[in-house]
Amino acid sequence: xxxxxxxxxxxxxxxxxxxxxxxxxxxxxxxxxxxxxxxxxxxxxxxxxxxxxxxxxxxxxxxxxxxxxxxxxxxxxxxxxxxxxxxxxxxxxxxxxxxxxxxxxxxxxxxxxxxxxxxxxxxxxxxxxxxxxxxxxxxxxxxxxxxxxxxxxxxxxxxxxxxxxxxxxxxxxxxxxxxxxxxxxxxxxxxxxxxxxxxxxxxxxxxxxxxxxxxxxxxxxxxxxxxxxxxxxxxxxxxxxxxxxxxxxxxxxxxxxxxxxxxxxxxxxxxxxxxxxxxxxxxxxxxxxxxxxxxxxxxxxxxxxxxxxxxxxxxxxxxx
Numbered sequence: 001x002x003x004x005x006x007x008x009x010x011x012x013x014x015x016x017x018x019x020x021x022x023x024x025x026x027x028x029x030x031x032x033x034x035x036x037x038x039x040x041x042x043x044x045x046x047x048x049x050x051x052x053x054x055x056x057x058x059x060x061x062x063x064x065x066x067x068x069x070x071x072x073x074x075x076x077x078x079x080x081x082x083x084x085x086x087x088x089x090x091x092x093x094x095x096x097x098x099x100x101x102x103x104x105x106x107x108x109x110x111x112x113x114x115x116x117x118x119x120x121x122x123x124x125x126x127x128x129x130x131x132x133x134x135x136x137x138x139x140x141x142x143x144x145x146x147x148x149x150x151x152x153x154x155x156x157x158x159x160x161x162x163x164x165x166x167x168x169x170x171x172x173x174x175x176x177x178x179x180x181x182x183x184x185x186x187x188x189x190x191x192x193x194x195x196x197x198x199x200x201x202x203x204x205x206x207x208x209x210x211x212x213x214x215x216x217x218x219x220x221x222x223x224x225x226x227x228x229x230x231x232x233x234x235x236x237x238x239x240x241x242x243x244x245x246x247x248x249x250x251x252x253x254x255x256x257x258x259x260x261x262x263x264x265x266x267x268x269x270x271x272x273x274x275x276x277x278x279x280x281x282x283x284x285x286x287x288x289x290x291x292x293x294x295x296x297x298x299x300x301x302x303x304x305x306x307x308x309x310x311x312x313x314x315x316x317x318x319x320x
Contacts, residue, residue: 001282003156003306004073004113005127006106007313013099018092022055023100050100051079052093061085062093064101070279071110071247073101075117091122098122111154111245111313112284112306127308131156131282154309155285159276161302162269169270173261176223178236180266182274183211183220190231191220195238195253203251206243210251217242217278219271221254221263239267241275241283245313249275250286265299287312 017023025048046069051060061082065074076094085093098119105113120128169180183191188211196204210218221236228234237254244250249271254264275283285296285303296303 001131001133002115002118003129003131003282004102004115004119005111005129005306005308006102006113007111013096013103016099017052017096018089020055021052021061021093021096023096024051024053024060025104048104050097050104052097052100062090062097064097066101066104066113068104068108070114070281071105071108071112072114072116073098073105073119075115075119076101076122095122102126109246111248111286112156114282129307131304133158152287152310152312153305154287154312155296155303155305156282157272157285157300157303159272159281159283162272162276162300165270165273169266171221171261171263171266173263175258176227178221178258178263179224180219180221180263180270182216183218183238185211185216187220191235191238194232194235195251197232198255199251199253203253206240206251207238210240210243213242217274219267219274221258221267237263237267239264239271241271241280242278244286247275247280247282248284248286248313262299265296268296268300 013023047065047067049063049065051063053060059081060079062076062078064076066072076097078090078094082090082093102113102123118128118130119126167181171178171180188208191211192204192208195207207218210216218238218240220238223234223236225234235255236258237252239249239252241247241249252264252267254267272283284306
């Protein structure tokens, strides 16, 4: 599996498109029967097919399919008419359509794209990292291969390596039972206020964005209803995804007095499970920082830091 970082390096496919050619995000009615949108891999009906054509014709020369659901991108394809274009122009058009596909995913709020084949032959100036799925599957990765010397790097995990989780995970701890689950809509305002007070406005904003998704793209740890007299006393911790970027986990917090009991791990496992159910085969943990990074690397053997992500997308936002 190849991972492509979409931020910090400009794509600009339209400015690089050769004169006399155009990029399209859809097909003309005349070609729709032969090239229906969503018919190709990846992503099925949530896919978009992009193609490059001459401005004086509607016939595609080269095309590419991207998934608006999980951020995956297929290799570019030379269509029939594209075979009659000279090699240098064809290579330029394939470079252009690859950039257009990655740009489409960036517009869909993905920080990373995924492909089963390398795109480096078409995009030599782009960041591309080969995620060692085969080594992870066989357990043959060394700690050095899993780790990089960057405390703020993004990390990636094969979501299918994590066991499926119950709808509500109940942890029996020395101070009582803690439930790990999706938050309910009626809890939204209290949760946001609690996170703002305990962890700051930035994470509260991300949580607010996650709670607006349907279903909510967040996980909380809390005591069962009625354990305490006030609402805020029930909350223990939280984690979100699809708040800052899609397929991206960034905000995670556990009250200090409850740390060290693997509550963060239980929340992370539940979150990964939800991300896989939402279509993200490879969840990204964004800019976790040194403490959580070491904690997660020790507890999740298939987690891997992404080379080239030493300054995570998470740290581009103004601190709030």
